[in-house]
Amino acid sequence: MKILSRLYIALIILFLYAPVAVMILFSFNSSVSVWRFSGFSTRWYSGLAYNTTMLNALEHTLVIALLSALLSTVLGTAAAVGIEAIRKKITKKLVMSVTQVPMMNADIVTGISLMLLFIFIGKLIGLDESLGFFTVLIAHITFNLPYVILSVIPKLRQTDAHLAEAALDLGCTPLKAFFKVILPSISTGIVTGLIMAFTLSLDDFVISYFTCGHYQTLPIIIYNMTKKSVKPDTYALSTLIFITVFVLLILYNVLQTKSEKKRAAAVFKART
Amino acid sequence: MKKLLCTILILTVLSTLFLSGCGYQYADLDLRAEFDESLKGTELTVYNWGEYISDGAGGTIDVNKEFEKLTGIKVNYLTFESNETMYSQIKSGGISYDIIIPSDYMIERLIKEDMLQTIDLSKITNYDLIAKQYKNLFFDEKNEYSVPYNVGMVGMIYNTELVGKDIEHSWKVLWDEKYKNMALNFNNPRDAFMTAQMILGQDLNTLNKADWDAAADLLKQGKKNLQTYVMDEIYGKMETGEASVAPYYAGDYLTMLENNENLAFFYPDEGTNIFVDSICIPKNAKNYQAALQYINFLLEPDISTANAEYIGYASPNTAVIENKDYCYYQNEILYPDEADMPKVQYYHDIDADVRSYYENLWSEIKLY
Amino acid sequence: MNKKSFGSRLIAAPYLVWSALFIVIPLLIMFYFALTDQNGVFTLSNLSAIGQYKKAFLISILYAVIATAITLLLAYPMAYCMTKSGISTQRMLFMIVMIPMWMNFLIRTYSWITILANTGLINTFLTKIGLKPLRLINTPGAVILGMVYDFIPYMILPIYSVMSKLDKSLLEAAEDLGSDSFTKFKKVILPLTRPGIISGITMVFVPSVSTFYISQKLGGNKTMLIGDAIEFLFNSGPAYYNIASALSLLLMIMILICLFVMNHFSDEDGGVLM
Numbered sequence: 066m067k068i069l070s071r072l073y074i075a076l077i078i079l080f081l082y083a084p085v086a087v088m089i090l091f092s093f094n095s096s097v098s099v100w101r102f103s104g105f106s107t108r109w110y111s112g113l114a115y116n117t118t119m120l121n122a123l124e125h126t127l128v129i130a131l132l133s134a135l136l137s138t139v140l141g142t143a144a145a146v147g148i149e150a151i152r153k154k155i156t157k158k159l160v161m162s163v164t165q166v167p168m169m170n171a172d173i174v175t176g177i178s179l180m181l182l183f184i185f186i187g188k189l190i191g192l193d194e195s196l197g198f199f200t201v202l203i204a205h206i207t208f209n210l211p212y213v214i215l216s217v218i219p220k221l222r223q224t225d226a227h228l229a230e231a232a233l234d235l236g237c238t239p240l241k242a243f244f245k246v247i248l249p250s251i252s253t254g255i256v257t258g259l260i261m262a263f264t265l266s267l268d269d270f271v272i273s274y275f276t277c278g279h280y281q282t283l284p285i286i287i288y289n290m291t292k293k294s295v296k297p298d299t300y301a302l303s304t305l306i307f308i309t310v311f312v313l314l315i316l317y318n319v320l321q322t323k324s325e326k327k328r329a330a331a332v333f334k335a336r337t
Numbered sequence: 338m339k340k341l342l343c344t345i346l347i348l349t350v351l352s353t354l355f356l357s358g359c360g361y362q363y364a365d366l367d368l369r370a371e372f373d374e375s376l377k378g379t380e381l382t383v384y385n386w387g388e389y390i391s392d393g394a395g396g397t398i399d400v401n402k403e404f405e406k407l408t409g410i411k412v413n414y415l416t417f418e419s420n421e422t423m424y425s426q427i428k429s430g431g432i433s434y435d436i437i438i439p440s441d442y443m444i445e446r447l448i449k450e451d452m453l454q455t456i457d458l459s460k461i462t463n464y465d466l467i468a469k470q471y472k473n474l475f476f477d478e479k480n481e482y483s484v485p486y487n488v489g490m491v492g493m494i495y496n497t498e499l500v501g502k503d504i505e506h507s508w509k510v511l512w513d514e515k516y517k518n519m520a521l522n523f524n525n526p527r528d529a530f531m532t533a534q535m536i537l538g539q540d541l542n543t544l545n546k547a548d549w550d551a552a553a554d555l556l557k558q559g560k561k562n563l564q565t566y567v568m569d570e571i572y573g574k575m576e577t578g579e580a581s582v583a584p585y586y587a588g589d590y591l592t593m594l595e596n597n598e599n600l601a602f603f604y605p606d607e608g609t610n611i612f613v614d615s616i617c618i619p620k621n622a623k624n625y626q627a628a629l630q631y632i633n634f635l636l637e638p639d640i641s642t643a644n645a646e647y648i649g650y651a652s653p654n655t656a657v658i659e660n661k662d663y664c665y666y667q668n669e670i671l672y673p674d675e676a677d678m679p680k681v682q683y684y685h686d687i688d689a690d691v692r693s694y695y696e697n698l699w700s701e702i703k704l705y
Numbered sequence: 706m707n708k709k710s711f712g713s714r715l716i717a718a719p720y721l722v723w724s725a726l727f728i729v730i731p732l733l734i735m736f737y738f739a740l741t742d743q744n745g746v747f748t749l750s751n752l753s754a755i756g757q758y759k760k761a762f763l764i765s766i767l768y769a770v771i772a773t774a775i776t777l778l779l780a781y782p783m784a785y786c787m788t789k790s791g792i793s794t795q796r797m798l799f800m801i802v803m804i805p806m807w808m809n810f811l812i813r814t815y816s817w818i819t820i821l822a823n824t825g826l827i828n829t830f831l832t833k834i835g836l837k838p839l840r841l842i843n844t845p846g847a848v849i850l851g852m853v854y855d856f857i858p859y860m861i862l863p864i865y866s867v868m869s870k871l872d873k874s875l876l877e878a879a880e881d882l883g884s885d886s887f888t889k890f891k892k893v894i895l896p897l898t899r900p901g902i903i904s905g906i907t908m909v910f911v912p913s914v915s916t917f918y919i920s921q922k923l924g925g926n927k928t929m930l931i932g933d934a935i936e937f938l939f940n941s942g943p944a945y946y947n948i949a950s951a952l953s954l955l956l957m958i959m960i961l962i963c964l965f966v967m968n969h970f971s972d973e974d975g976g977v978l979m
Contacts, residue, residue, distance in 0.1 A: 177950070700757065
């Protein structure tokens with residue numbers, strides 16, 4: 066049974082990583098083909114450093130991902146606190162349903178509806194160009210928000226409401242009570258939301274495709290490249306991204322295990 | 338040992354620089370017109386076809402970078418893959434561009450819809466280099482709105498290793514069961530319809546809806562014979578032998594030939610489409626003066642030659658055509674002499690009613 | 706007390722304005738486009754023109770349903786096997802499943818071409834060992850494979866998270882009461898993991914039914930899914946915005962109905978999140 070289960074896991078992992086392996090292999094191809102391997106070369110990696118379109122797009126992606134993650138975290142955390150305070154059940158339900166729309170809806174519909182809005186507003190105020198940095202930022206914040214809100218709300222519910230009240234009774238201003246009492250207890254939810262928002266934004270293609278204008282992010286560039294002849298340089302870039310993510314996650318995992326061990330050790334010490 | 342490894346590494350890196358077969362190698366630019374830095378710090382947004390400018394790969398000239406170096410203007414370079422996508426972007430008002438490079442019939446439409454600015458030719462000092470036969474064409478009779486960039490014709494590319502040398506010189510090969518699942522066709526309505534229209538002997542610009550219906554029926558019949566509809570993905574498919582016959586632009590064939598010497602080319606006997614892609618400035622351009630400088634720069638003999646060699650299309654620029662060092666000098670595919678010249682037709686802008694009729698038919702074919 | 710909660714409700718105000726502006730109004734504009742012609746005059750012709758795209762809708766739904774079913778069949782045992790491993794292995798496996806999600810899905814889809822192409826890895830291998838090459842690329846099967854591959858982590862992870870929290874004592878109780886493994890699975894495990902299954906299904910079905918890239922790359926542009934139709938129309942110019950909006954609207958309504966039905970099946974409330 067155990068062997069069977071291991072075998073199955075191995076098969077699924079093989080399925081998940083076969084294309085990744087192919088991609089890494091062909092990023093080292095010495096010819097321009099991504100189908101026929103003709104020899105080992107690192108030329109595509111050295112070529113990346115000169116590919117300004119790609120580097121620009123990478124910068125755009127990072128700027129949008131960082132800004133949209135931060136802004137949606139601030140806006141979303143505030144929203145979660147506010148929504149939890151709403152007493153009327155119907156109002157709350159309505160707000161929550163609207164919140165879930167960008168998450169549940171097809172990306173293509175979200176992207177298109179936003180594009181229509183931006184173009185409509187652009188025409189209304191007579192802009193020559195209605196799509197660009199701000200529109201893609203707004204779009205990313207919009208689809209990030211529900212993920213932030215929905216990861217903060219459960220933490221808010223777990224927080225003891227009396228704690229905040231006690232703080233108020235002890236003379237804290239509401240603001241101070243929020244920062245001193247509520248915020249620390251929901252911080253894990255906020256961080257989860259922030260990370261989720263960041264990664265979603267990093268990887269988004271469909272919504273950016275309809276709203277970014279000139280401000281092309283990396284997935285858009287990759288899309289344009291796959292419309293042409295894909296060359297191993299696209300694979301090389303993706304391999305680099307893959308390795309970065311891989312290393313970061315392993316590091317995160319190791320650190321987490323370490324800190325858990327430390328905590329366990331501390332608990333053990335305290336007990337003895 | 339380590340040293341050896343380093344040497345090998347350096348050699349592989351260096352060898353990539355000299356790999357390219359046909360490509361204008363970098364030398365100091367010899368400029369004909371004068372450029373200054375008066376617009377330094379401004380931005381210029383260029384919207385061009387994919388793979389349609391010399392970009393510095395393999396030691397060729399990086400045209401945009403050279404322009405930036407020369408003028409201090411920052412070039413924002415973006416690409417599109419069909420006239421229709423480009424039109425859609427500009428028409429929606431979502432994005433503004435300073436330079437666009439549409440084809441003839443699209444320029445005709447853009448002028449009709451008042452979406453282009455006139456180009457001040459007094460500032461384009463290199464304009465005299467444009468060959469006479471590419472001036473005063475139907476879409477811009479007074480040369481007010483466009484400056485020719487490239488010229489081309491559509492033909493059939495085939496892989497001699499897979500299908501042999503003996504092939505009927507006709508568009509009909511796309512329908513031939515011999516090439517089932519190995520044939521490709523265009524993934525844009527105008528060019529795909531052209532292949533069927535030529536077989537049917539139609540005028541490419543017919544306003545008769547029954548003609549379009551007949552062409553659409555023929556395309557539907559041919560769909561099951563095709564492997565897929567492609568645009569620039571054709572490079573990979575033809576170069577690796579994934580597909581064996583496909584119609585595409587002659588200049589692109591020459592690029593593919595560099596990667597697979599078994600590819601051959603013919604212009605079908607039924608005739609084909611000829612096109613001119615020209616540089617234009619849209620109405621909502623933000624940096625008109627920089628756009629003029631850019632156009633003038635593209636016409637520079639060195640730059641034009643670099644582009645012509647990189648892109649592989651025929652050039653309308655006499656400084657290129659008459660340059661004996663140009664690697665496609667008197668190339669028989671790009672510049673056929675009168676005897677070998679195929680029967681050709683231009684696309685014209687078709688009025689909106691018939692246009693939406695055939696675009697609708699195209700959806701039908703795709704859904705068929 | 707009242708004053709305080711009023712204050713904290715107020716901090717949701719910026720968000721409420723935001724969601725009205727960027728969630729509700731865009732959908733209303735889309736609605737408006739769907740019901741008007743190019744000049745803004747009310748018309749139902751866009752809705753009736755949808756008939757032409759009936760086939761695209763049907764194929765999209767069919768492919769998405771098949772892809773979702775296959776994904777579920779592959780993912781459920783995977784999640785189960787994962788929970789059978791040790792804690793640190795479980796965490797590793799969780800990450801291994803998650804990492805591909807961090808990679809651009811366009812590239813992940815594209816690398817399948819290298820594997821499936823006529824001259825690709827599988828067929829090269831087949832011809833080398835003397836077998837006939839198979840037609841893999843540009844088939845419906847390739848499109849469905851692409852969907853399964855791209856979205857399978859969204860199925861594995863929610864099922865796994867629910868399953869790993871299952872109360873072991875319940876399973877032991879079932880064994881003590883003499884159920885065989887099949888009954889145990891049917892009566893205990895399956896009902897308890899249902900929220901995970903439901904969220905997995907929605908998270909795979911919605912992107913599959915609306916995708917516009919997978920079919921273009923792996924299906925050879927020959928089958929037009931509804932996402933492809935919408936993208937094609939939007940790229941054909943503002944004259945097509947109205948009909949494209951009508952299609953988008955229909956797609957949205959279809960998805961909402963599916964979600965509604967799904968939620969109906971799940972007893973747990975708010976179960977549709979990872």
